[in-house]
Amino acid sequence: MADRSPFNPNFGKVPRLFLDRENIIDDYIDELTNSGDHIDTPYQTTMIYGVRGSGKTSMLTDIINRVKQLDDWIVVDLLNNRSIIDNLIESIQMQSKLNLSKLIQKINDIKIKNFEIKLNSQNTHQMQLLLGIFEKLSQQGKKVLITIDEVSSTPEMRDLAMMYQLLIRQNFGIAMIMTGLPENVSELKHNKVLTFLLRSSQLELSFLQGRSIEDAFRTNFEKGSRQISDSTAVKLTQMTKGYAYAFQLLGYLIWKKTNPGDSIDEKVIDQVIDDYQQKLFDNAYALIYQKLTAVDKQFLKAMAQNNTDEVKLAFIADQTGKPSNYWSTYRKRLVRSQIIKNGSYGFVSFKLPFFKEFLLEEESFEKYDF
Ligand SMILES: Nc1ncnc2c1ncn2[C@@H]1O[C@H](COP(=O)(O)OP(=O)(O)O)[C@@H](O)[C@H]1O
Numbered sequence: 021m022a023d024r025s026p027f028n029p030n031f032g033k034v035p036r037l038f039l040d041r042e043n044i045i046d047d048y049i050d051e052l053t054n055s056g057d058h059i060d061t062p063y064q065t066t067m068i069y070g071v072r073g074s075g076k077t078s079m080l081t082d083i084i085n086r087v088k089q090l091d092d093w094i095v096v097d098l099l100n101n102r103s104i105i106d107n108l109i110e111s112i113q114m115q116s117k118l119n120l121s122k123l124i125q126k127i128n129d130i131k132i133k134n135f136e137i138k139l140n141s142q143n144t145h146q147m148q149l150l151l152g153i154f155e156k157l158s159q160q161g162k163k164v165l166i167t168i169d170e171v172s173s174t175p176e177m178r179d180l181a182m183m184y185q186l187l188i189r190q191n192f193g194i195a196m197i198m199t200g201l202p203e204n205v206s207e208l209k210h211n212k213v214l215t216f217l218l219r220s221s222q223l224e225l226s227f228l229q230g231r232s233i234e235d236a237f238r239t240n241f242e243k244g245s246r247q248i249s250d251s252t253a254v255k256l257t258q259m260t261k262g263y264a265y266a267f268q269l270l271g272y273l274i275w276k277k278t279n280p281g282d283s284i285d286e287k288v289i290d291q292v293i294d295d296y297q298q299k300l301f302d303n304a305y306a307l308i309y310q311k312l313t314a315v316d317k318q319f320l321k322a323m324a325q326n327n328t329d330e331v332k333l334a335f336i337a338d339q340t341g342k343p344s345n346y347w348s349t350y351r352k353r354l355v356r357s358q359i360i361k362n363g364s365y366g367f368v369s370f371k372l373p374f375f376k377e378f379l380l381e382e383e384s385f386e387k388y389d390f
């Protein structure tokens with residue numbers, strides 16, 4: 021029998037061990053499906069945000085799979101690229117089997133009401149087409165859920181947001197769910213058109229619960245005929261800090277290092293820890309770090325100099341020569357980015373596992389810029 025790992029540290033698929041998201045997804049689907057023809061719910065437009073590796077794509081994918089099974093919903097999964105509107109039109113048309121050429125013949129009769137939004141001629145054509153399509157869909161009792169993974173502020177996204185807004189104003193059955201990195205979310209906030217997308221529900225994706233991770237480690241290693249003591253299960257759980265990618269990665273590495281019949285102990289942990297850290301650094305933290313501003317980096321590097329996990333804000337002030345109130349907006353942003361968290365009063369700590377070690381390694385590389 022193949023000793024197949026239940027853990028999978030690949031990005032962008034719903035993992036076999038998918039923890040802690042059932043309630044939030046149930047709530048979302050309930051709201052969506054019980055919101056009437058005009059999708060009367062704050063979840064009509066929803067944005068899920070969280071750090072890279074927190075599980076946004078997995079959650080979105082699970083939602084897509086579930087809504088696709090509903091008879092009266094059409095799901096359109098869009099990529100944020102040049103032809104986003106054409107792809108939207110094409111996908112609805114394919115799924116609803118509407119006769120577009122008939123619609124196009126009638127298109128000039130479709131007037132766009134509420135026209136304070138400026139559309140160019142290509143957009144006007146697309147908008148008329150969409151209005152025609154949605155008219156037909158509402159006659160058929162069909163609604164559309166648009167999904168977009170990792171939105172950012174692009175001209176195409178602005179076009180889509182404008183048209184989406186117009187369709188909502190015409191009371192058509194349309195909803196949208198997006199994911200974004202925290203920095204993308206603030207980018208959207210500063211754009212006049214895109215900020216509309218944020219006036220709705222913003223859901224911060226929480227880290228996984230220690231309890232769920234511990235259970236998952238124990239049950240799955242036992243299923244794979246590996247013995248694991250309570251204290252080792254706790255140790256492994258602590259090493260993930262609830263970070264979704266870390267959970268899959270650590271489980272995967274331990275699984276590969278062991279065979280059925282083995283027991284998982286400190287020795288096994290020692291054998292994988294370097295690889296574990298290196299993969300966290302290379303596949304997640306390098307990208308997270310690259311997107312930070314120089315000032316954010318300065319704050320984090322100062323934090324990394326501290327000896328204990330909880331870092332006093334006064335220590336950072338001391339290290340950087342800048343007072344705590346100077347740091348307060350940066351600190352808030354880093355908390356929102358899920359890189360650090362607030363501790364007891366006047367303290368912060370790293371939220372991501374081994375991020376301190378990552379920063380120290382970065383720093384030692386930066387000494388030599390050749
Ligand atoms: N709820 C979850 N439980 C367990 N593992 C998860 C969960 N959500 C995501 N993962 C795993 O975490 C990693 C990152 O997930 P992904 O959805 O690609 O993150 P993001 O899109 O936020 O960068 C993947 O290996 C995925 O399998």
Ligand SMILES: [Mg+2]
Pocket residue numbers: 031032076077078169
């Ligand atoms: Mg993703």
